[in-house]
Amino acid sequence: MLNCAETAAVLRNWDNILVLSHASPDGDTLGSACALMRGLLALGKRARFACADTIAPKYGYLFDGMPQEDFAPEHVMTVDVADLSLLGGLREQFEGRIELAVDHHGTHVPFAPQRWVEPHSAATTELVFLLLQELGVGPDRAIADCIYTGLTTDTGCFRYRSVTPRTHRIAAEVIEWGADAGEINRVMFESKSKAQVEAERIVLDGMEFFCGGKCAMVRVPRSVYETTGAADSDLDGVATLPRQIEGVVIGVTLKEKENGEVKASVRTNLPADSARLCARFGGGGHKGAAGCSFPGITMEKAAAQMTAACEDYLRELNLL
Amino acid sequence: MLNCAETAAVLRNWDNILVLSHASPDGDTLGSACALMRGLLALGKRARFACADTIAPKYGYLFDGMPQEDFAPEHVMTVDVADLSLLGGLREQFEGRIELAVDHHGTHVPFAPQRWVEPHSAATTELVFLLLQELGVGPDRAIADCIYTGLTTDTGCFRYRSVTPRTHRIAAEVIEWGADAGEINRVMFESKSKAQVEAERIVLDGMEFFCGGKCAMVRVPRSVYETTGAADSDLDGVATLPRQIEGVVIGVTLKEKENGEVKASVRTNLPADSARLCARFGGGGHKGAAGCSFPGITMEKAAAQMTAACEDYLRELNLL
Numbered sequence: 107m108l109n110c111a112e113t114a115a116v117l118r119n120w121d122n123i124l125v126l127s128h129a130s131p132d133g134d135t136l137g138s139a140c141a142l143m144r145g146l147l148a149l150g151k152r153a154r155f156a157c158a159d160t161i162a163p164k165y166g167y168l169f170d171g172m173p174q175e176d177f178a179p180e181h182v183m184t185v186d187v188a189d190l191s192l193l194g195g196l197r198e199q200f201e202g203r204i205e206l207a208v209d210h211h212g213t214h215v216p217f218a219p220q221r222w223v224e225p226h227s228a229a230t231t232e233l234v235f236l237l238l239q240e241l242g243v244g245p246d247r248a249i250a251d252c253i254y255t256g257l258t259t260d261t262g263c264f265r266y267r268s269v270t271p272r273t274h275r276i277a278a279e280v281i282e283w284g285a286d287a288g289e290i291n292r293v294m295f296e297s298k299s300k301a302q303v304e305a306e307r308i309v310l311d312g313m314e315f316f317c318g319g320k321c322a323m324v325r326v327p328r329s330v331y332e333t334t335g336a337a338d339s340d341l342d343g344v345a346t347l348p349r350q351i352e353g354v355v356i357g358v359t360l361k362e363k364e365n366g367e368v369k370a371s372v373r374t375n376l377p378a379d380s381a382r383l384c385a386r387f388g389g390g391g392h393k394g395a396a397g398c399s400f401p402g403i404t405m406e407k408a409a410a411q412m413t414a415a416c417e418d419y420l421r422e423l424n425l426l
Numbered sequence: 427m428l429n430c431a432e433t434a435a436v437l438r439n440w441d442n443i444l445v446l447s448h449a450s451p452d453g454d455t456l457g458s459a460c461a462l463m464r465g466l467l468a469l470g471k472r473a474r475f476a477c478a479d480t481i482a483p484k485y486g487y488l489f490d491g492m493p494q495e496d497f498a499p500e501h502v503m504t505v506d507v508a509d510l511s512l513l514g515g516l517r518e519q520f521e522g523r524i525e526l527a528v529d530h531h532g533t534h535v536p537f538a539p540q541r542w543v544e545p546h547s548a549a550t551t552e553l554v555f556l557l558l559q560e561l562g563v564g565p566d567r568a569i570a571d572c573i574y575t576g577l578t579t580d581t582g583c584f585r586y587r588s589v590t591p592r593t594h595r596i597a598a599e600v601i602e603w604g605a606d607a608g609e610i611n612r613v614m615f616e617s618k619s620k621a622q623v624e625a626e627r628i629v630l631d632g633m634e635f636f637c638g639g640k641c642a643m644v645r646v647p648r649s650v651y652e653t654t655g656a657a658d659s660d661l662d663g664v665a666t667l668p669r670q671i672e673g674v675v676i677g678v679t680l681k682e683k684e685n686g687e688v689k690a691s692v693r694t695n696l697p698a699d700s701a702r703l704c705a706r707f708g709g710g711g712h713k714g715a716a717g718c719s720f721p722g723i724t725m726e727k728a729a730a731q732m733t734a735a736c737e738d739y740l741r742e743l744n745l746l
Binding site for chain 2: 349350
């Protein structure tokens with residue numbers, strides 16, 4: 107395991123670097139990759155980017171004005187990738203070729219011989235910021251936007267318990283560098299398509315309560331996407347809603363996937379532990395947020411199994 | 427106009443201080459009052475609190491463990507009060523007796539002979555934090571919770587354009603002092619009553635679009651409160667929703683008040699200016715958020731007038 111200075115030393119000796127993001131890319135993996143590449147370019151190196159999936163248009167500004175040269179990479183590294191499988195369609199091509207991983211996931215499964223993993227970092231862009239400082243990359247507005255994007259998207263705009271004093275101090279620094287925090291937050295948190303609003307409305311209309319209001323569940327059948335034209339990711343935010351309701355200890359969101367599998371997203375308030383509940387179905391995650399899958403059964407059956415498990419777990423906690 | 431050091435000097439010479447919050451108290455006015463009182467008590471002074479309205483239970487922790495002595499105040503001051511009228515029911519009692527005002531509103535109308543007003547501060551608790559440092563009050567967990575509460579509630583959890591590097595740096599400091607940021611954010615932003623969820627659902631179900639999707643409007647008739655049991659303040663968050671929809675430039679929320687008056691909350695995206703639109707009906711506010719009233723007419727008529735004004739304004743901006 108490397109530290110920040112050692113990671114910087116590795117990069118200082120490299121050129122022609124390929125930076126990989128995880129599949130289904132989010133603001134932290136893309137912000138980390140773009141901030142790092144911009145820094146490497148500023149140091150006179152060649153850097154380019156790859157990701158298994160297409161980038162949502164709202165993240166386009168991260169790449170603005172950055173030259174994308176095509177070259178055969180000498181070195182390959184990942185940012186914000188917790189596990190090789192999260193490279194998605196790029197896994198096969200790069201397995202065994204990745205020399206360096208920079209990540210903040212507590213669940214990081216090592217796959218690169220050299221890695222800097224800090225689970226107490228709220229976002230991988232926190233680490234990239236420290237790395238760029240170590241490399242002597244100076245204040246830059248475009249880098250600032252990239253770093254800020256990772257900080258704000260991975261913390262629900264500084265709302266989560268993962269936020270530390272360092273997270274806020276780095277936010278202060280990059281706003282001073284010129285990060286357009288207000289606009290980034292508007293795009294990331296205050297912009298919904300009509301299809302998304304319509305889909306959320308349908309889903310929330312069907313919210314069910316059980317265990318005397320201590321559990322709330324919403325279901326997202328495939329028909330919602332067909333009726334509204336919403337994309338799968340348009341309903342990502344729904345998972346946080348059931349838990350927000352007063353008195354709810356366990357909030358469950360069941361989504362029917364294209365392959366017929368039913369996926370559960372669980373969000374809990376203390377003293378319940380999402381990861382412990384999901385472990386009953388082979389899933390996992392964190393205390394406040396976790397997930398599990400129900401392959402090969404209907405939504406109806408998955409809901410029944412989940413309901414029974416919630417009841418049982420609340421009894422175990424003496425909450426029922 | 428005083429600066430921070432001069433304000434501290436005034437307070438150093440005072441004892442038996444009454445701190446006033448504005449009516450309909452929010453997290454910033456209460457956080458400011460409680461942080462300041464805790465600091466004054468720590469310096470061996472007597473301080474007490476008054477507000478025209480009752481404090482919502484969710485703010486109870488701000489007052490936890492703080493002795494509330496009853497004494498005849500020698501000095502009276504306000505925190506986060508932009509105008510004498512905002513003292514509500516306490517105005518008459520204290521008009522002419524207020525010696526010091528600490529505030530961050532750009533619209534501050536002077537009413538105290540001594541005042542420290544910094545409009546570029548995102549919250550009044552930012553100023554109170556600086557003041558306590560100047561007074562030599564050391565790290566304290568309860569004060570930290572009060573300061574953080576003002577920062578996060580007045581900035582939508584660090585989301586608004588009013589946030590500066592200083593806001594983030596103070597957040598970092600008070601988290602180091604022990605502020606329970608995660609729990610405060612959960613209570614302030616992730617906790618809704620069932621009545622509130624139900625009321626929001628009814629209101630959003632009726633969202634109307636006009637001007638080719640550039641305007642969105644929701645209506646909150648009195649019947650919503652009667653049907654759901656929601657309180658007026660339960661629907662405060664609704665005003666921000668219409669503007670969040672892709673393509674919407676003007677978002678309007680019409681609320682029927684108990685006195686029959688219809689109040690409009692307007693939220694706009696650039697290039698539209700909420701304050702300019704509301705000025706047509708004698709209202710005002712900021713560029714992004716403003717309001718106006720329609721006394722003595724029905725919701726139906728207010729909606730028609732507002733719709734016509736939006737159309738006219740969008741034409742003026744060449745957006746229609």
